[in-house]
Amino acid sequence: MLNRAMITGSGVDIGMTSLAEDCGPVLSWLQTRTGADRLECLRIEKLSGGAIQENWLLELQITGGSHDGHQSWVLRTDAASAVAVSNSRPDEFRLLRAAFLQGVTVPEPLYFCSDNAVLGQPFFIMTAMPGQAQARKLVRSPGLAEQGSELVAQLGHIMAKLHSITPQTKFKTKGLGSEDLLFFLPRHEGSAASFQIAQMRAALDSLGTAHPVLEYSLNWLEDHLPIWADAASPVLCHRDFRTGNFLIEDGKCTALLDWEFAGWSDRHEDIGWLCARCWRFGNEKLPVGGLGTFSAFQRAYEAASGQLLNVTAIGYWQVMAEIRWAVIALQQAARNNSGQELSLELALSGYLVPEMEMNMLNLIDEIEQGIWADLDS
Amino acid sequence: MVENELDKKSSQIKGLVDALYADFTGQIASALPENQKYNAAMIRRSLEILAAHLQLDNREQADDKFKLSGQTFSSSQLAKALRDRQDISVSHDKLREDLKSDVMHRRWQANPKTLSKPD
Numbered sequence: 033m034l035n036r037a038m039i040t041g042s043g044v045d046i047g048m049t050s051l052a053e054d055c056g057p058v059l060s061w062l063q064t065r066t067g068a069d070r071l072e073c074l075r076i077e078k079l080s081g082g083a084i085q086e087n088w089l090l091e092l093q094i095t096g097g098s099h100d101g102h103q104s105w106v107l108r109t110d111a112a113s114a115v116a117v118s119n120s121r122p123d124e125f126r127l128l129r130a131a132f133l134q135g136v137t138v139p140e141p142l143y144f145c146s147d148n149a150v151l152g153q154p155f156f157i158m159t160a161m162p163g164q165a166q167a168r169k170l171v172r173s174p175g176l177a178e179q180g181s182e183l184v185a186q187l188g189h190i191m192a193k194l195h196s197i198t199p200q201t202k203f204k205t206k207g208l209g210s211e212d213l214l215f216f217l218p219r220h221e222g223s224a225a226s227f228q229i230a231q232m233r234a235a236l237d238s239l240g241t242a243h244p245v246l247e248y249s250l251n252w253l254e255d256h257l258p259i260w261a262d263a264a265s266p267v268l269c270h271r272d273f274r275t276g277n278f279l280i281e282d283g284k285c286t287a288l289l290d291w292e293f294a295g296w297s298d299r300h301e302d303i304g305w306l307c308a309r310c311w312r313f314g315n316e317k318l319p320v321g322g323l324g325t326f327s328a329f330q331r332a333y334e335a336a337s338g339q340l341l342n343v344t345a346i347g348y349w350q351v352m353a354e355i356r357w358a359v360i361a362l363q364q365a366a367r368n369n370s371g372q373e374l375s376l377e378l379a380l381s382g383y384l385v386p387e388m389e390m391n392m393l394n395l396i397d398e399i400e401q402g403i404w405a406d407l408d409s
Numbered sequence: 410m411v412e413n414e415l416d417k418k419s420s421q422i423k424g425l426v427d428a429l430y431a432d433f434t435g436q437i438a439s440a441l442p443e444n445q446k447y448n449a450a451m452i453r454r455s456l457e458i459l460a461a462h463l464q465l466d467n468r469e470q471a472d473d474k475f476k477l478s479g480q481t482f483s484s485s486q487l488a489k490a491l492r493d494r495q496d497i498s499v500s501h502d503k504l505r506e507d508l509k510s511d512v513m514h515r516r517w518q519a520n521p522k523t524l525s526k527p528d
Contacts, residue, residue, distance in 0.1 A: 233492070242485035244475070245508050247492050252501075376451045383458060383519035389512045393505055400501070 051088055051107070051151065052076055058107065061150045062092075062157070065143050069096035079106070085292065086111045089160055106139065109155035118292035121154040122146065123216050127291040128158065130213040130268070133203045136194045139287050161287035163279030170280055171315045171322035179283030184324030186285050187278070187306070188332030195299045195337060197268035214268065217295050224298035225261035228352055229254050235359045239366055245389040249355055252396055253348060260348035266296035273302045274311040275321035300342060304349025307407060309391045310357050319407050326407035347395065347404050354392040358385045423463045430456040461521035475507055
């Protein structure tokens, strides 16, 4: 039986937010879910990063129940404002479960709470994983020269495993037999490429500001659809698979994080995003996220998936990646500019857009002139 | 007379932003704790952008920057023409060149301390 007196929460290393000030309801809920006799919170700390979500590290000492012993878990919930296109927390939990069950390198999803009385909004609990996610630190890591190829090969394996999930995949879950966990993900008519173009135009319309470079680039992509649009069945794409969204420890990826944008798409979308110039953090010569060569990634991906990549298509998806990141940056700036959520970080996002615009125009020039050799294969 | 008053105000604002920048980077930022360095970098960058914006003259701030085949387009007019697939009688290469030139200016405005101002 739950005994509130047996739950202790000492909020240390905290920001001034409600969870750190009063984590009692969350701990009570966790004690019930784990069936623990006693649950003590040794440490609670808000983790850095995440404009859309908040992540809190919970160091717990649990006595009895399903998770007896010391546990490092992460509580994930919405930040002050979310992006319209991002998946809800319940959906992100389902995505994480699907990825975990498929053997993708992700934190183990443990519990989901839909009862708003506990925290005020839905949240879920997953295991904490070791490693560094900060992109600028990772691309400047001294070990990169030695470990980069192996690391991007591992990323190729992980992505191939993720892309083995299709709309037909059923997941074996405890007691329920086989389950369609991803029933909620929208399907679209036609190619993922043309769907993305329509989505970006709709997003620009919602912003209500003029962006001729983005309009030009979208037209260019549309005019070349026969070259890069793949009519093949979609696969599960992370849609934010990039340096900064996975944890690295000792040159190895320990977890792929942040599943809020995942959806059915063309496998080349994830690869174009990972290899986009805007996500290399200054390591221009290492196309796979500023971490390693494309050939190492490609060999691993193709071996693990049994699918040959269309490298030409990746160039077009790189242009799309620049457009999409530019649109997201504009949406972030608009959140500040409208007064919805005042933040210098959001305001400055808008000033990143010319970088992406220059990247997309240069890529288009190179592809048009037949000199595009951005990936080293 | 009105123009002089505007110049004076503009000069005062520029002076204020410059002084704020000097004070912030010279004294305040270095005294902040480690966990505020990222915020300090954002404030510094914001002040640089503000100062660069104040350097622009009215012509540079006006939204009539694309001159294509004898026609002048504002950003919004060009964006609309492109969305509507209107024939703007200009080659793709020339259009990309003009778009790049506009991007170069906005890139400088966003990074005035690290990039030189384009012609």
